[in-house]
Amino acid sequence: MEHDEVLVVGSGASGAALAWKLAKAGFRVTCLEQGGWVSPKDASTTGDDWERQRYTDESANPNIRRGAYDYPLDESDTPIKPLMFNGVGGSTIKWGAHFPRFRPSDFRVRSLDGLADDWPFDYDALAPFYDENDRMMGVSGLAGDPGNPPRSARPMPPLPPGPGALRMGQAFDKLGWQWWVSDVAINSTPYGTRGACNNCGPCDMGCPPQARASTDITYWPLALAAGARLITHARVFEVTTDADGRPTGVAYFDQNRQVQLRSADIVVLAANGVGTPRLMLLSASGKHPDGLLNRSGLVGRRLMHHPTGLVTGIFDEPLEGYKGPFACSFLCQEFYETRPEHGFVRGYQMQVVRSDGPLGTALGGYVPRIRWGADHHRDFLDCFGHTASLTVTTEDLPDENNRVTLDPAVTDGFGIPAVKLHYRVDENTRAMIEHGIEKASLAFRTAGARRVEAQRLVAQAGFHLMGTARMGDDPETSVVDGFCRAHDADNLLIIDGSVFVTGAALNPTPTIQAIALRAADNLIRNRGNQTVSTSPTHTGWKPVAHG
Amino acid sequence: MTDKTETLAVLLDELLPGGEDFPAAQAIDLAGRLLGRPEWAKAAEIVLILLPEGFAALAPALRVGKLRDLEATERQAFDALIVSAYSAYYTHAAVRAVIEAKTGYAAGPPQPAGFTLPAFDPAVLDVVRRRPPSYRRP
Numbered sequence: 001m002e003h004d005e006v007l008v009v010g011s012g013a014s015g016a017a018l019a020w021k022l023a024k025a026g027f028r029v030t031c032l033e034q035g036g037w038v039s040p041k042d043a044s045t046t047g048d049d050w051e052r053q054r055y056t057d058e059s060a061n062p063n064i065r066r067g068a069y070d071y072p073l074d075e076s077d078t079p080i081k082p083l084m085f086n087g088v089g090g091s092t093i094k095w096g097a098h099f100p101r102f103r104p105s106d107f108r109v110r111s112l113d114g115l116a117d118d119w120p121f122d123y124d125a126l127a128p129f130y131d132e133n134d135r136m137m138g139v140s141g142l143a144g145d146p147g148n149p150p151r152s153a154r155p156m157p158p159l160p161p162g163p164g165a166l167r168m169g170q171a172f173d174k175l176g177w178q179w180w181v182s183d184v185a186i187n188s189t190p191y192g193t194r195g196a197c198n199n200c201g202p203c204d205m206g207c208p209p210q211a212r213a214s215t216d217i218t219y220w221p222l223a224l225a226a227g228a229r230l231i232t233h234a235r236v237f238e239v240t241t242d243a244d245g246r247p248t249g250v251a252y253f254d255q256n257r258q259v260q261l262r263s264a265d266i267v268v269l270a271a272n273g274v275g276t277p278r279l280m281l282l283s284a285s286g287k288h289p290d291g292l293l294n295r296s297g298l299v300g301r302r303l304m305h306h307p308t309g310l311v312t313g314i315f316d317e318p319l320e321g322y323k324g325p326f327a328c329s330f331l332c333q334e335f336y337e338t339r340p341e342h343g344f345v346r347g348y349q350m351q352v353v354r355s356d357g358p359l360g361t362a363l364g365g366y367v368p369r370i371r372w373g374a375d376h377h378r379d380f381l382d383c384f385g386h387t388a389s390l391t392v393t394t395e396d397l398p399d400e401n402n403r404v405t406l407d408p409a410v411t412d413g414f415g416i417p418a419v420k421l422h423y424r425v426d427e428n429t430r431a432m433i434e435h436g437i438e439k440a441s442l443a444f445r446t447a448g449a450r451r452v453e454a455q456r457l458v459a460q461a462g463f464h465l466m467g468t469a470r471m472g473d474d475p476e477t478s479v480v481d482g483f484c485r486a487h488d489a490d491n492l493l494i495i496d497g498s499v500f501v502t503g504a505a506l507n508p509t510p511t512i513q514a515i516a517l518r519a520a521d522n523l524i525r526n527r528g529n530q531t532v533s534t535s536p537t538h539t540g541w542k543p544v545a546h547g
Numbered sequence: 548m549t550d551k552t553e554t555l556a557v558l559l560d561e562l563l564p565g566g567e568d569f570p571a572a573q574a575i576d577l578a579g580r581l582l583g584r585p586e587w588a589k590a591a592e593i594v595l596i597l598l599p600e601g602f603a604a605l606a607p608a609l610r611v612g613k614l615r616d617l618e619a620t621e622r623q624a625f626d627a628l629i630v631s632a633y634s635a636y637y638t639h640a641a642v643r644a645v646i647e648a649k650t651g652y653a654a655g656p657p658q659p660a661g662f663t664l665p666a667f668d669p670a671v672l673d674v675v676r677r678r679p680p681s682y683r684r685p
Contacts, residue, residue: 045658048643052634056586108685122685142669147681160664166671173674178681181667188667198661208658322652323662337683357657358646359637363630372629373611377567385650 004030007249007264009236009279012090013509014495014516015270016215017133020223021520032234032252035069035087040217043206050205051359058205060085060094061460071412078423080305082462084272088232089216091272094204095463096327097185097212098351098507099139101130103148105337106504113338113345116397119501120473120482123149129514137213138191141183147333156188159197164319164388165329165352171447177334184328185213199324237416238283239267242535245287247492249537253414265532266491273303273465273497277404278419280469293486298479300405302398302467304503307425308458309392309433311440312366313449318385321355335439336505344431346395348505350440353389367453390443392436394429395505398467425457464508469498484519491532495519552578555591557603561610563636569645572636580635587635590627597621
C-alpha cells in the first residue's frame with residue numbers, strides 16, 4: 001500500500017491551494033481527483049455549437065451534464081439546484097470568478113446580530129492568506145473601497161466594466177449607495193504565463209487565453225513542480241480508519257475500476273460542501289456509526305447556499321452585455337449589513353452581471369423566455385444586447401434541517417450511494433430577496449431602464465455549498481476546529497466550504513482558499529507534533545458492488 | 548417529405564415564423580435539423596404524438612390555438628420542444644448571420660477573437676470614493 005504524509009481528496013479551490021503550500025514546504029503530498037484534466041485551449045467557445053453545449057453537456061449542473069465523472073444528486077427536495085464540477089480544478093472549471101472577500105462582520109454574526117454563531121477566528125486572522133491567495137490566483141481590481149477594510153494593491157487593474165455596468169454605477173451614485181469595482185480572478189493584463197481576458201463572455205465554459213483563474217492553471221502547475229502528486233480518475237468512497245477510529249487513508253476506485261487503498265499520516269477532505277459530507281457519511285463504521293467523526297451529529301447538516309433573486313433592466317440603447325466576463329463588473333453592498341429599518345437580519349450583495357448570447361436570451365435566463373409566435377423576433381431584438389442585471393445574493397442563515405444525506409435508493413456508476421439534498425428557503429431570506437428586488441428595480445429605473453423584470457429565486461444557482469461540517473471551538477457543536485482539524489482526530493482535516501460557520505452574502509471561493517492556506521500554514525508550523533495513526537488500517541471497509 | 552416531417556415543419560413555422568429579416572423555420576429546414584439530432588428529435592416526436600389529427604391542414608389561427616392549448620396542458624413536453632426548437636434555430640448559421648447584421652454580434656463563436664471594450668476608467672469611482680467607511684468592525 002502506498003503511503004503519503006498528506007493525502008488530499010479533491011483538486012479544486014481548496015485542495016489545490018493546500019497541496020501547493022504543503023508541497024512547497026517539503027511535505028509528501030498526494031491528491032486524488034475524481035475527474036480528469038480539462039484543457040482550457042479546447043474550450044467549446046471556439047466552436048459554432050458553443051451555446052447549445054452551455055445549456056446541455058457543459059452545464060454546471062451535474063444532473064443536466066451527466067458527465068462520466070459526476071455522481072447523481074437527488075434535487076427533488078430543494079428549490080436550489082446544486083452546481084459543481086469533478087475534474088482537476090474542481091468547480092473553478094465552471095465558475096464566473098467573482099472574487100470578493102468576506103467582510104469583518106461575516107465572522108461575528110452572533111456577537112453583532114445575536115443569531116447563528118461566530119467563527120473561531122476573525123477577518124484579520126484570514127487577511128494574510130487572502131493576500132497570498134490573490135497573488136496565486138491573479139486578481140484584477142482596485143484597492144480603496146470604503147465599503148471594505150483596506151487591502152493591498154490588486155495585482156492587476158480592473159476589467160472593462162462595459163456600458164451596462166457604467167450606467168448602474170451612475171445610478172448607484174445618484175441614489176447615494178455604496179458600490180465599487182469587483183475583485184475578480186480574471187487577468188486584465190497578462191499575468192505570469194497566463195494571458196489577458198479578451199472579453200469573450202462565457203467564463204463558465206473555459207478560457208482559452210487562460211485569463212480566468214482555475215486551480216488547474218494557477219496552483220497545480222506549481223504544486224506539481226514542487227513535488228506534489230495528483231492521481232486523476234480516482235473515485236474515493238471511504239476514509240479508512242484504524243481500530244481506534246483514527247483516519248489511516250482512503251479507499252477508492254482507480255481508472256480501471258479496481259479498488260485501491262492508500263494510507264497517509266494526514267487525510268484532507270476538499271470535495272466541496274456536498275462531496276465531503278457524502279464521503280464522511282459513507283465512511284460510517286463501528287467506531288463511527290453515524291458517519292466519520294460525527295460526534296456532533298452535524299456532518300451534512302446546516303447546508304447553506306446563497307439564495308439569489310435576479311433583476312434585469314431592459315434599455316432602449318444597446319448595452320452589448322454579451323461582451324465581457326458575464327459575472328463580473330461592479331458590486332453594490334449598500335444593503336449588506338443589518339439595519340434596524342430592514343425587516344430582516346443580515347443582508348445581501350447586488351452584483352452587476354452582463355447578459356447572454358442569442359440562444360441564452362431566447363431561452364430565458366436574465367430575462368423571461370422569449371415567447372414563440374408572431375412577435376418572437378421583435379421581442380428578441382428588444383432584449384438581446386439591451387439588458388443588464390443585478391443579482392440579489394442573500395446571506396443564508398444556518399438551519400440544521402437543511403442538509404445532505406445519502407440517497408437510500410440511487411447510486412453512481414460504481415455502486416456508491418448518491419446524495420440527496422433537503423433544503424428550504426427561510427422567511428428571513430425571502431424578506432431579503434423582496435427588499436433586494438425593490439431596491440434593484442429602483443436602481444434600474446434610475447439608470448433609465450424601459451422595463452424591469454425580476455425572478456424571486458434562481459433555481460440554477462447552487463454553486464455555493466457551505467456549512468455541512470462546520471468549524472468551531474466546541475466538539476459538541478462543531479465538526480472541526482479553527483484550523484480545520486477534526487475535533488476527535490486531528491489528522492483529518494476538512495478545508496472546503498463545508499467548514500463555514502455562516503455563509504455571508506458573498507461568493508465564497510476566496511474565503512475557502514484562504515482558510516485552506518491557513519490550515520496548511522498551521523500544519524507546516526506543527527509538523528513535528530502531528531499525531532498520526534500507528535495502527536494498521538481496520539479492515540471493516542467493504543468495497544461496494546460495481547454498478 | 549414524410550407526413551411527420553411536414554407536420555413538424557408546419558408546427559415550427561408557427562413557433563418561429565419569419566420576420567424582422569429572420570428566416571422562418573421552414574426556410575432553413577428547421578424540421579430536418581431537429582430530426583437530425585436524437586435529443587431534439589425525441590422532443591419533437593413527443594409533441595407530434597400529442598397534436599390533434601390533421602393539425603397541418605388547420606387554418607393558421609386554429610393551429611396557434613391548438614398549440615397554446617398544448618402548451619398549457621402538456622407543459623413539460625411542450626417546453627422540451629421549445630428548448631429544442633430554439634436551440635436548433637439560434638445555432639443555425641443563417642440565423643446567426645441575421646443577428647450579426649442587425650446587432651453587430653459576431654456570427655462566429657466568441658473565441659478566439661473575443662470582443663473589445665474600453666478600458667476601466669478610475670474616474671467612475673470619484674463619487675463613491677469620497678464616502679465614509681460603511682462596513683462594520685466587530
